[in-house]
Amino acid sequence: MRWTKSLITTLRNVPKDAEAASHKLALRAALVRQLSSGVYSYLPLGFRVLNKIINIIREEMQASGAEEVLLPALHPAELWKKTGRYDSLGEDKISFKNRAGHEFVLGPTHEEIITDLVANTVKSFRELPITLYQIQTKFRDEARPRFGVIRTKEFIMKDAYSFDLNEEGLDKSYNLMSEVYHRIFSRCGLSFKVVQADSGMMGGKMSQEFMVICPYGEDRVAISKDGTLASVEIARRAEPPKKEVEPCAETPEVFDTPDARTIEEIASRYQVKPKSMIKTLIYVADGKLIAALVTGDSEVNEVKLRALAGAKALHQADAAEVEQATGAPVGFAGPVGLKIPVYADWDVMNRTDMVTGANQKDKHIKHVHPGRDFQPAVTGDIRLVRKGDWAPDGSGPLEIVTTMEIGHIFKLGTRYSAQLDAVFLNEKSETVPMIMGCYGIGVNRILAAAIEEHHDDKGIKWPAAIAPFEVVIVTINQAIEEIRNAAEKIYADLKTAGVDVLYDDRDERAGVKFNDADLIGIPKQIIIGERNLKENLVEIKDRSSGEASKTAVDQVVSLFR
RNA sequence: CGGGAUGUAGCACAGCUUGGCUAGUGCGCUCGGUUCGGGUCCGAGAGGUCGCAGGUUCGAAUCCUGCCAUCCCGACCA
Numbered sequence: 001m002r003w004t005k006s007l008i009t010t011l012r013n014v015p016k017d018a019e020a021a022s023h024k025l026a027l028r029a030a031l032v033r034q035l036s037s038g039v040y041s042y043l044p045l046g047f048r049v050l051n052k053i054i055n056i057i058r059e060e061m062q063a064s065g066a067e068e069v070l071l072p073a074l075h076p077a078e079l080w081k082k083t084g085r086y087d088s089l090g091e092d093k094i095s096f097k098n099r100a101g102h103e104f105v106l107g108p109t110h111e112e113i114i115t116d117l118v119a120n121t122v123k124s125f126r127e128l129p130i131t132l133y134q135i136q137t138k139f140r141d142e143a144r145p146r147f148g149v150i151r152t153k154e155f156i157m158k159d160a161y162s163f164d165l166n167e168e169g170l171d172k173s174y175n176l177m178s179e180v181y182h183r184i185f186s187r188c189g190l191s192f193k194v195v196q197a198d199s200g201m202m203g204g205k206m207s208q209e210f211m212v213i214c215p216y217g218e219d220r221v222a223i224s225k226d227g228t229l230a231s232v233e234i235a236r237r238a239e240p241p242k243k244e245v246e247p248c249a250e251t252p253e254v255f256d257t258p259d260a261r262t263i264e265e266i267a268s269r270y271q272v273k274p275k276s277m278i279k280t281l282i283y284v285a286d287g288k289l290i291a292a293l294v295t296g297d298s299e300v301n302e303v304k305l306r307a308l309a310g311a312k313a314l315h316q317a318d319a320a321e322v323e324q325a326t327g328a329p330v331g332f333a334g335p336v337g338l339k340i341p342v343y344a345d346w347d348v349m350n351r352t353d354m355v356t357g358a359n360q361k362d363k364h365i366k367h368v369h370p371g372r373d374f375q376p377a378v379t380g381d382i383r384l385v386r387k388g389d390w391a392p393d394g395s396g397p398l399e400i401v402t403t404m405e406i407g408h409i410f411k412l413g414t415r416y417s418a419q420l421d422a423v424f425l426n427e428k429s430e431t432v433p434m435i436m437g438c439y440g441i442g443v444n445r446i447l448a449a450a451i452e453e454h455h456d457d458k459g460i461k462w463p464a465a466i467a468p469f470e471v472v473i474v475t476i477n478q479a480i481e482e483i484r485n486a487a488e489k490i491y492a493d494l495k496t497a498g499v500d501v502l503y504d505d506r507d508e509r510a511g512v513k514f515n516d517a518d519l520i521g522i523p524k525q526i527i528i529g530e531r532n533l534k535e536n537l538v539e540i541k542d543r544s545s546g547e548a549s550k551t552a553v554d555q556v557v558s559l560f561r
Numbered sequence: 562c563g564g565g566a567u568g569u570a571g572c573a574c575a576g577c578u579u580g581g582c583u584a585g586u587g588c589g590c591u592c593g594g595u596u597c598g599g600g601u602c603c604g605a606g607a608g609g610u611c612g613c614a615g616g617u618u619c620g621a622a623u624c625c626u627g628c629c630a631u632c633c634c635g636a637c638c639a
Contacts, residue, residue: 085639108639109639111639140638140639218638408639410639438639440639476597476598477597477598479597480597508597508600509596509597509598509599509600509601510597510598510599511597511598511599511600511601512599512600513599513600514598514599514600515599515600516600518599527598529598530598531598532598539598
């Protein structure tokens with residue numbers, strides 16, 4: 001196509017005289033916002049990119065044997081009530097009632113509707129296994145949309161669901177989908193990582209998250225030297241070397257701390273380092289009160305605490321429970337003299353002369369030596385990992401990076417099929433629930449991730465496979481007839497050859513056109529100027545590497561075939 | 562849902578504290594000229610219900626009240 005104003009609209013309105021660093025940030029923010037915050041859907045550039053991404057996904061899904069369906073966007077609320085997820089939708093739910101009073105949910109995800117569909121159409125083991133997928137808009141009334149495309153109320157998702165005869169079948173479907181995802185994200189030009197994850201509320205047994213490292217992401221992940229990732233929610237650390245800590249000479253001493261409840265208040269008023277304080281949190285583990293100890297500069301990780309306590313359910317105690325456990329209001333809990341089981345982090349046991357709550361209102365206690373003045377029931381790893389903690393496999397210190405999730409695959413098992421009667425008759429005429437898996441890709445996020453990963457201070461450097469155009473023709477001076485004629489000829493020939501080409505035929509200065517071409521990031525630029533044309537040559541420039549070469553005019557098409 | 566901020570031309574913003582000529586600036590846009598291998602220069606011009614509603618006042622972009630929207634921080638998040 002030829003250049004149109006709507007190609008970039010206000011993308012160019014980034015202040016060019018800004019400081020280098022802030023300019024880069026402003027540019028990136030402008031690009032991401034413009035191309036992805038919803039504007040993309042009517043900008044030719046963004047729409048073309050989404051189309052290419054969708055085509056790649058579709059090709060790979062079909063190659064894997066999955067079949068495409070298109071599920072209704074409106075789901076009967078009854079279905080959601082059957083699986084118990086209607087209430088858990090909570091604030092995210094967008095729903096309507098029709099005139100007859102039936103309620104419909106605007107689909108935030110499609111497990112229910114597809115399970116219902118399959119339940120009504122598949123009856124025999126002969127029809128399984130089957131994997132169905134769709135690419136369509138999902139709706140979630142998110143509490144907090146942010147960063148343009150990263151979290152939005154409406155977004156395009158590729159979701160797939162597998163139905164198998166048994167666990168072995170599910171393993172096969174799941175592993176196949178994992179491979180397909182590797183291929184899709186690789187083809188889209190993304191450097192991604194795979195994280196084993198907790199399947200959380202979805203139920204089911206196992207899941208993998210596909211992540212890209214991206215400062216605009218929402219997930220914090222610990223990464224070790226060998227590249228292994230783990231969400232900070234579950235990341236573990238190696239036990240630090242045990243120190244033989246000489247107990248402090250003083251004995252524990254209670255002192256007055258009126259109205260000082262938080263670590264910060266104690267630290268600033270009494271000149272104590274947070275590191276030298278014991279943060280004591282009271283939890284309820286399977287109905288029993290326990291205390292968790294970490295140093296004042298760290299946070300308890302409830303997932304690890306729950307595991308260490310061997311509990312199924314864990315939540316922080318409310319004010320009344322804290323008072324029952326410690327005999328003091330919230331803010332003055334400490335391990336000394338505490339009657340409930342104490343779980344202490346390794347860090348706590350490696351220090352001495354600590355300050356902690358005295359289990360009395362407005363009082364703390366100092367000169368505490370863990371192991372002498374109190375004995376924890378269990379010691380272990382119960383705090384959130386930090387940068388510099390040693391990786392559990394001993395490979396080196398952990399880095400904490402921000403990531404964005406672009407895909408997630410789950411083994412669901414029978415969680416949905418059992419509740420929605422997605423059953424089949426097996427060889428023995430027994431009625432058996434299907435075993436399910438589900439697999440999602442955030443299509444818009446691939447676009448955002450690609451921009452994040454491939455850009456410089458001039459603009460985007462699209463990976464070839466998802467670039468909005470393969471090549472852009474830039475004329476140095478549109479007023480010169482020879483240039484115009486050569487450009488029109490090359491443009492026509494490339495189109496005939498089926499090359500996706502953009503022709504910048506604006507009567508603008510060369511600098512303006514170069515800058516715009518760099519900004520929108522089309523991988524190859526064909527630069528047609530008077531100087532080279534005299535020798536019957538044009539310049540071909542690679543956006544990503546910046547390398548340029550000269551080619552004879554009649555050879556150009558053969559380069560793109 | 563809690564905390565903070567913002568809303569003025571297509572875009573980015575100034576003006577508001579201390580109410581007062583006809584509401585400005587830059588980019589973009591239109592026209593004329595000039596220039597033409599990395600964001601030319603000059604001149605002329607178009608474009609605004611100052612988020613919405615109400616109030617105070619001789620007079621409101623500016624002060625007050627309510628509402629709406631957006632952004633940021635948090636809580637939440639198949």
